[in-house]
Amino acid sequence: MTQDTSIMNQPLTLLAEDELIFRDSVRQFANAQVRPLVREMDEHAKIPKALVRQLFDLGVMGIEIPETYGGAGGTFFHSVLAVEELSRVDPSIGVLVDVQNTLVINAFLRWGSDEVKGRFLPRLAADTVGAYALSEAGSGSDAFALTTRAKEEADGFVLSGRKLWITNGNEADVFLVFATVNAEAGYRGITAFIVERGTPGFTVGKKEDKLGIRASSTCELILEDCRVSKANVLGEIGKGYKTAIETLNEGRIGIGAQMVGLAKGALEAAIKYTQERKQFGKAIAEFQAVQHQIARAAVDVESAMLTVYNAARLRDAGKPFLTEAAICKILSSEVAERVSSLAVNLLGGNGFVKEYPVEKFYRDAKIGQIYEGTSNLQLQTIAKQILG
Numbered sequence: 001m002t003q004d005t006s007i008m009n010q011p012l013t014l015l016a017e018d019e020l021i022f023r024d025s026v027r028q029f030a031n032a033q034v035r036p037l038v039r040e041m042d043e044h045a046k047i048p049k050a051l052v053r054q055l056f057d058l059g060v061m062g063i064e065i066p067e068t069y070g071g072a073g074g075t076f077f078h079s080v081l082a083v084e085e086l087s088r089v090d091p092s093i094g095v096l097v098d099v100q101n102t103l104v105i106n107a108f109l110r111w112g113s114d115e116v117k118g119r120f121l122p123r124l125a126a127d128t129v130g131a132y133a134l135s136e137a138g139s140g141s142d143a144f145a146l147t148t149r150a151k152e153e154a155d156g157f158v159l160s161g162r163k164l165w166i167t168n169g170n171e172a173d174v175f176l177v178f179a180t181v182n183a184e185a186g187y188r189g190i191t192a193f194i195v196e197r198g199t200p201g202f203t204v205g206k207k208e209d210k211l212g213i214r215a216s217s218t219c220e221l222i223l224e225d226c227r228v229s230k231a232n233v234l235g236e237i238g239k240g241y242k243t244a245i246e247t248l249n250e251g252r253i254g255i256g257a258q259m260v261g262l263a264k265g266a267l268e269a270a271i272k273y274t275q276e277r278k279q280f281g282k283a284i285a286e287f288q289a290v291q292h293q294i295a296r297a298a299v300d301v302e303s304a305m306l307t308v309y310n311a312a313r314l315r316d317a318g319k320p321f322l323t324e325a326a327i328c329k330i331l332s333s334e335v336a337e338r339v340s341s342l343a344v345n346l347l348g349g350n351g352f353v354k355e356y357p358v359e360k361f362y363r364d365a366k367i368g369q370i371y372e373g374t375s376n377l378q379l380q381t382i383a384k385q386i387l388g
């Protein structure tokens with residue numbers, strides 16, 4: 001029997017040596033540098049600049065960027081590991097890194113010309129945060145109903161419109177902005193533009209005050225006669241819908257990783273607490289009812305993790321992963337909500353106060369079912385693949 005040696009028949013959760021070293025370095029960083037800041041970042045709804053700098057130094061802000069451009073030369077699976085490990089401690093830091101890698105850098109790598117890559121990838125790897133601006137007030141799930149216009153002129157395009165809900169809006173210097181060059185052409189008019197902070201006519205507007213992932217900035221963007229040169233079109237004119245669809249399919253796996261990390265963080269906190277807290281003369285972890293709840297949560301976390309790892313490894317292997325990515329996002333976001341809710345219950349009154357980490361995980365979990373395609377939209381994708 002001949003074997004396809006290009007496919008590694010290894011268990012999904014068995015990490016290669018480089019993956020293990022990378023994961024452990026991110027885990028160590030998250031525990032030492034992020035954990036002490038979590039509560040303050042949540043309360044002040046802000047990520048300190050110094051922490052963003054440290055993330056660049058750690059090498060998690062340009063994971064898939066080739067070493068020739070100053071990046072880490074890693075895989076998509078490395079990005080998933082980084083997002084998971086950071087989210088285990090703080091899902092806000094997880095999503096900062098996720099958007100940078102699985103959406104922004106991913107789009108530049110796939111759609112950027114050599115000139116565009118040469119101009120932006122070294123900066124994105126070294127010190128520049130990116131943001132991905134598709135959504136608007138009137139176009140969320142129906143993303144391609146966007147109304148931001150890009151009027152072509154001799155030397156470039158003039159962009160006008162407003163974007164809403166843009167992650168990393170506060171920290172970013174490079175924004176991927178989706179606008180239409182021809183509203184009558186429907187989705188075929190959509191084009192991706194690279195807009196830099198400081199460009200006349202471009203401003204970052206109000207920051208949302210959120211239920212969860214409060215430290216992650218979510219901002220409005222305002223474009224008023226904002227001139228962008230032709231050299232700042234990412235990919236082809238009128239092909240922005242493809243850029244959006246393809247990057248978001250991959251981004252969804254990153255959100256799956258964020259939710260798996262979150263669920264792991266909540267479960268770990270619950271395990272620690274139930275082994276220490278005594279009622280009726282013994283640790284509450286000794287009660288079978290509690291043991292079964294924890295075991296059930298472990299089943300949830302393991303199954304969600306397997307779907308995330310499988311989707312990521314399929315992507316790295318160049319195989320189709322559309323359905324798998326949708327499945328991993330819906331499952332892991334539901335698991336994150338369930339497990340963090342259980343963690344709140346298992347900590348009793350302490351689960352409900354900010355002194356313990358689980359109420360924040362519970363608040364943070366909710367976003368997994370909303371951004372990068374709501375759960376209904378994921379179900380629609382899965383159903384379409386199954387039913388044709």
Ligand SMILES: Cc1cc2nc3c(=O)[nH]c(=O)nc-3n(C[C@H](O)[C@H](O)[C@H](O)COP(=O)(O)OP(=O)(O)OC[C@H]3O[C@@H](n4cnc5c(N)ncnc54)[C@H](O)[C@@H]3O)c2cc1C
Pocket residue numbers: 099132133134135137139140141142164165166167168210218367370371372373374375376377
């Ligand atoms: C914290 C945060 C960060 C974000 N970051 C970014 C970002 O960086 N970049 C960006 O571009 N966007 C971002 N978003 C936007 C996000 O992707 C949208 O909020 C999301 O896609 C949902 O769109 P909407 O809010 O307009 O809800 P709607 O589309 O109005 O949906 C409302 C409800 O209707 C349901 N619904 C809609 N259409 C259908 C349908 N056809 N069938 C069944 N149910 C349907 C939805 O499932 C949902 O339950 C972010 C949002 C948040 C809250």
